[in-house]
Amino acid sequence: MMRCLLPAPMLLGVCLLLGACLLPASAQAAPVRIGSKQFTESVILGELALAGAREAGIDAVHRRELGGTSILWRALLEGEIDAYPEYTGTLTQELLKGVPANADIATLRARLKPLGIGITDSLGFSDTYAIGMRDDEAARLGIKDISDLLQHPDLRFGFSNEFMDRGDGWPGLRRRYGLPQTNVSGLDHTLSYRAVASGAVDAIDLYSTDAEIPYYHLRTLRDDRRYFPRYEAVYLYRLALEQHAPAFVSVLHKLTGSIDEEAMRAMNARVKLRGVGENVVAADFLGIHADGHDGGLWPHLLQRSAEHVKLVAISLGLAMLLAIPLGILAARLRRLGQWVIGLTGVLQTVPSLAMFVFMIPLLGIGTWPAIAALFLYSLLPIVRNTHAGLVGIAPELRESAAALGLPPGVRLRRVELPLAMRSILAGIKTAAVINVGTATLAALIGAGGYGQPILTGIRLDDVGLILQGAIPAAVLALLVQGLFELVERWLTPRGLRLEARQ
Amino acid sequence: MSTAESPGGIAFALVQAGKRYGKVHALERTSLAFAAGTTSALIGSSGSGKSTVLRLLLGLEWPDHGHVEVDGKPLQRSDVLPLRRRVGYVIQDGGLFPHLTALGNLALLPRHLGWNRERIQQRAEQLAALTHLPVGVLERYPAELSGGQRQRVALMRALMADPDALLLDEPLGALDPVVRHELQDELKQIFDQLGKTVIVVTHDLAEAAWFAERLVLLRRGAVLQDGTFHDLRDRPTDAFVSRFVEAQRRLPEAP
Numbered sequence: 105m106m107r108c109l110l111p112a113p114m115l116l117g118v119c120l121l122l123g124a125c126l127l128p129a130s131a132q133a134a135p136v137r138i139g140s141k142q143f144t145e146s147v148i149l150g151e152l153a154l155a156g157a158r159e160a161g162i163d164a165v166h167r168r169e170l171g172g173t174s175i176l177w178r179a180l181l182e183g184e185i186d187a188y189p190e191y192t193g194t195l196t197q198e199l200l201k202g203v204p205a206n207a208d209i210a211t212l213r214a215r216l217k218p219l220g221i222g223i224t225d226s227l228g229f230s231d232t233y234a235i236g237m238r239d240d241e242a243a244r245l246g247i248k249d250i251s252d253l254l255q256h257p258d259l260r261f262g263f264s265n266e267f268m269d270r271g272d273g274w275p276g277l278r279r280r281y282g283l284p285q286t287n288v289s290g291l292d293h294t295l296s297y298r299a300v301a302s303g304a305v306d307a308i309d310l311y312s313t314d315a316e317i318p319y320y321h322l323r324t325l326r327d328d329r330r331y332f333p334r335y336e337a338v339y340l341y342r343l344a345l346e347q348h349a350p351a352f353v354s355v356l357h358k359l360t361g362s363i364d365e366e367a368m369r370a371m372n373a374r375v376k377l378r379g380v381g382e383n384v385v386a387a388d389f390l391g392i393h394a395d396g397h398d399g400g401l402w403p404h405l406l407q408r409s410a411e412h413v414k415l416v417a418i419s420l421g422l423a424m425l426l427a428i429p430l431g432i433l434a435a436r437l438r439r440l441g442q443w444v445i446g447l448t449g450v451l452q453t454v455p456s457l458a459m460f461v462f463m464i465p466l467l468g469i470g471t472w473p474a475i476a477a478l479f480l481y482s483l484l485p486i487v488r489n490t491h492a493g494l495v496g497i498a499p500e501l502r503e504s505a506a507a508l509g510l511p512p513g514v515r516l517r518r519v520e521l522p523l524a525m526r527s528i529l530a531g532i533k534t535a536a537v538i539n540v541g542t543a544t545l546a547a548l549i550g551a552g553g554y555g556q557p558i559l560t561g562i563r564l565d566d567v568g569l570i571l572q573g574a575i576p577a578a579v580l581a582l583l584v585q586g587l588f589e590l591v592e593r594w595l596t597p598r599g600l601r602l603e604a605r606q
Numbered sequence: 607m608s609t610a611e612s613p614g615g616i617a618f619a620l621v622q623a624g625k626r627y628g629k630v631h632a633l634e635r636t637s638l639a640f641a642a643g644t645t646s647a648l649i650g651s652s653g654s655g656k657s658t659v660l661r662l663l664l665g666l667e668w669p670d671h672g673h674v675e676v677d678g679k680p681l682q683r684s685d686v687l688p689l690r691r692r693v694g695y696v697i698q699d700g701g702l703f704p705h706l707t708a709l710g711n712l713a714l715l716p717r718h719l720g721w722n723r724e725r726i727q728q729r730a731e732q733l734a735a736l737t738h739l740p741v742g743v744l745e746r747y748p749a750e751l752s753g754g755q756r757q758r759v760a761l762m763r764a765l766m767a768d769p770d771a772l773l774l775d776e777p778l779g780a781l782d783p784v785v786r787h788e789l790q791d792e793l794k795q796i797f798d799q800l801g802k803t804v805i806v807v808t809h810d811l812a813e814a815a816w817f818a819e820r821l822v823l824l825r826r827g828a829v830l831q832d833g834t835f836h837d838l839r840d841r842p843t844d845a846f847v848s849r850f851v852e853a854q855r856r857l858p859e860a861p
Contacts, residue, residue, distance in 0.1 A: 500697055500699070500701050501701060501703060501704075503666060503697075503701070504695070504697065504701030504702075504703070505703070505714075506666060506690070507664055507666060507690055507693075507695040507701075508690065508691075508695075508714060508715045508763075509687050509688070509689075509690030509691035509693075509715060510714065510715060510718055511687060511718075514718055518714060519703055519705075519714075522703075522705045523703070523704075523705060525705075597704075597705035597706070598747060599703075599704045599705045599706060599707065599747035599748060599749060600704055600705050602704075602747050602749035602750060603704045603747075603748070603749040
């Protein structure tokens with residue numbers, strides 16, 4: 105009979121890790137990494153930089169839809185990405201302290217230089233914040249300017265979460281105009297158009313280049329007290345690129361002054377309202393052929409599956425390597441056990457979105473911080489089930505093993521772990537299935553996977569795209585469940601199955 | 607260690623040993639000696655402390671007072687693993703590990719001691735003959751065995767490494783009367799044949815008297831009487847001894 109040094113579930117963990125390493129790795133020898141925020145215009149500008157780079161023969165990747173401003177900014181500062189599209193207003197209002205709101209790009213360039221960040225000139229348009237209402241409603245109430253809102257304190261506002269919080273958003277707007285409205289709710293920006301169109305709210309924040317403004321027959325209210333700063337579109341990039349990839353920096357500079365507001369709104373409209381790929385729109389704008397990398401459903405699905413499986417397998421494998429010994433320890437030392445289970449329980453209560461975002465300052469963006477978050481989520485079910493399985497062994501069996509004169513390590517390996525095997529495997533299965541679901545959020549921090557089409561689908565209001573992520577995720581969860589049932593049948597000793605049948 | 611049966615045995619003693627679980631006295635301070643190579647039976651109702659005696663002798667429990675002596679030396683915690691390997695221990699429902707076949711159960715300790723497969727197989731067949739267990743049964747899992755077969759396998763597991771002593775805690779308690787009677791005969795033969803120190807715990811006076819000359823009757827954690835069956839029947843030291851003997855006599859299968 106084979107003498108195994110590691111208990112079988114831990115071997116399974118090692119197998120998962122090895123298997124995951126054989127999956128195609130996503131990052132190779134340092135291509136230029138372009139980031140974009142989680143809205144269409146930013147993604148298009150990211151694609152423009154990517155297409156321009158590839159046209160110039162530069163190896164580049166685009167990490168799309170990484171999240172909001174703070175994530176992109178931090179990722180750029182920490183070198184997780186090399187460039188991303190930003191707006192001057194965001195720099196003056198949010199990112200740089202003590203810069204006048206009307207600072208010009210030369211001033212910003214001087215302020216960014218010590219941070220190791222470069223800035224291009226304006227791309228040619230300003231995408232400023234504005235307040236929009238349904239045109240018919242605004243006409244009925246006689247509202248043209250933002251200060252007209254003062255006469256209508258009952259109006260309901262639906263603002264994007266970012267607008268609600270930032271200094272140049274709602275709090276400042278309210279102060280500047282003395283707006284009396286109290287019915288203000290936070291919405292996802294892409295959903296707010298539908299909310300205002302359906303009459304669920306009366307006014308929303310919007311960007312002046314949004315494609316939906318004509319589509320939903322909205323009126324943008326005149327900023328009569330000049331509250332909103334200019335939001336000139338620019339690219340930010342790491343100054344280090346001027347040494348390693350000067351060609352890429354000149355690609356970015358070549359794009360400046362080339363996109364006017366109308367062109368941007370048209371590109372936004374093609375993506376959001378007509379469902380054309382951002383890469384195609386970007387390529388058309390540059391007058392080149394769209395790159396082959398957007399090769400249709402199957403290659404995409406394959407790539408996302410590889411990313412998703414990699415996230416789940418590595419995080420689960422690592423979790424098993426730690427959680428099984430922790431569970432054993434918890435079963436041995438009661439007092440410590442309560443602490444271990446309590447602590448892993450607390451980890452479980454951290455909202456998953458928050459968990460992913462917490463990882464950014466620690467580990468940056470991409471695959472590894474996502475794996476770290478999933479790893480932490482996997483601990484509790486495995487620790488708890490390992491502990492429960494060991495503690496639940498009949499005392500007379502535990503004592504029989506002791507009475508034979510076997511040392512504790514041998515008892516654990518030969519008797520206790522096999523008897524606890526089912527419970528341990530059930531814990532691993534639970535962790536795996538939860539992981540498959542939670543990993544869809546990993547796309548928020550640039551780890552890809554099935555969450556990517558879901559994010560894009562929400563942004564573009566495209567149910568088909570959402571399903572391209574949601575269905576494979578559900579199928580994968582079922583597959584994982586089935587796989588673990590097979591593993592369970594294979595690893596559960598035959599004698600225990602016979603016993604259970606009696 | 608040889609596969610031949612070694613005569614002799616281990617001398618056990620409790621010296622003023624007492625054990626409490628919370629407020630319950632499982633065993634009052636008790637001194638009891640079991641000479642090497644003798645067979646003794648501990649009898650009494652449930653909760654009398656008779657199982658506690660065995661558990662103290664094996665180091666599965668430690669006394670709150672006094673100590674345990676093995677071959678005249680106080681038992682230390684560091685002696686426990688080697689001691690247990692010299693002692694076979696059998697409990698009521700066998701304590702067989704359900705995830706291992708009968709042979710797997712038998713092989714646990716020998717394999718740890720470095721025996722090869724042939725030696726384990728040989729010893730298992732030898733013991734199967736001794737306990738009248740068909741060799742084919744060894745490939746089965748505990749769930750596939752009858753109660754009698756399970757007890758036989760448990761006894762074989764206890765005997766695998768040729769221990770110097772056997773401690774049995776209600777070894778036949780879970781069996782039907784016919785099988786039980788059969789196994790009583792076999793066990794008696796085995797005890798006589800092996801010449802080891804044997805201590806049997808049972809609540810059945812007839813069974814105790816069948817196995818052992820010396821009977822130790824316990825009640826509420828204290829020894830009431832220590833003597834032969836005739837001493838207990840004819841010279842009881844306490845009214846409870848008579849009641850215990852009376853109650854047992856009414857059993858239809860008593861000899």
